[in-house]
Amino acid sequence: MLPNVRRAVIVVAAFAFAPAAHAAPPAVTVHASSSSGPAPLTVALTASGDLATYRWDLGDGSAADGPLVQHSYAAGRFTARVTATAPSGETSQAHVTITSLGLTLKAPHVGRYRQLLGFRGRLVPGLKGVRIGLYRGEHRAASAKTRKGGRFSLRGRVGTPDSVYTVRYAGAVSSPVTLAVRPGLDTAFTGSGRLGRPLALTVRERPAGAGQMTVRVWRAGRLVAARTGAGRLRIRLSTHRATTYRVLVAVAPAQGYAATRRSLQQTVFLPNLGVGSRGASVRGLEQRLHELHYALGRVDGYYGSDTSDAVVAFRKLHGLSRTGATDLRFWRTLDRAGIPAPRYGGPKHVEVNKERQVLFLVSGGQVTLIVPVSTGATGNTPLGVWHVYSRVPGYNAEQMYYSSFFVGAFAIHGYHSVPPYPASHGCVRIPIWVAPRVYSLIDYGTTVYVY
Structure with a gap:
């Protein structure tokens, strides 16, 4: 009998030393009165479940205790996490995501009336x-989709100075932005500008009442007309002799508007000029071409x-017929023209446009000649980016005048014949009279773009 008794004692001892069963972690759920909305977003957070104490990590660096917490969130996305602790010490967690929406808006300080202005x-x-x-x-003036990081840009028309601009999404509204507004100016010359034909200048501000306009007109450096008024002004101009009128329009702004000004010009001319012509019309033509x-x-x-x-x-650059004379269409184009922009930026360089058959000398990012x-x-003038590697002053054996070689045997040089179409063996011909000047503006290593 002793062995069986010994086994019973061992079994009892084993039961006596068995660990107690662990209690289950407390059940917990979390509820948010609002999980999304415009910032600052005030949210009531409620934890419920088994008997427990509750500790909140609100996700924005803040903490709180208790089953019910009210918290205000700045713009952003946050995870509010609650830890429930039972009397026995067991813990469990639950969480909810809060999205608090915020918008920012920036714009230039000044915009022109009815201009499409960039906002971001x-x-x-x-x-x-x-x-x-x-x-x-x-x-609603415009809309756009957000890019990476929530950034956006859009364009809206500028209204009057009392206009207030905001951006909105899902109930969120940005802080308002206001602008100073430059009045719009509509300017027009009525008449062709031909000698002896009627010619007038009309100026109108938009919106009416944006300020007091002053229009000054100069002829040959002398002030010949000055008018002040609001809304609309009209000035008749004499065409009894060839000349160039220069006009300055300035607006003294009303409250909320910004000062603005515009300069323009109109040439009175004999429309048909050519080699051998003389006089004021020719001088006006030359002065305008020089300015450009x-x-x-x-x-x-x-x-x-x-x-x-x-x-x-x-004419080449503006797609007109390639003659050396002027006509009415030429003059109209000349009055509207500006200095062309180079295709390439960077330091001093040369651009040769094979389609238009013109050469640009560029310095400081501007076309200078x-x-x-x-x-x-x-069509064998090679396209590409080249650099001047050799310079030969005066004439060479091929009657090339002041040559700047940029690749192989190809050079920019003066020649006695420069027709308005491709005619060389591959070089870039320029007129004899301008060749020394161009040569003086090109150095060894100067970049030459041919396109």
């Missing part, structure tokens, strides 16, 4: 692909070969 901003949190609305007052940086020998009132070459270059050219008759 950001949605927080950085949701991508949601559509933001731009509002002028309560009018077309190469000229001098501004002297005589229509020589240099004037003809400048006219050809202008425009010259007519004639490139390879077979």
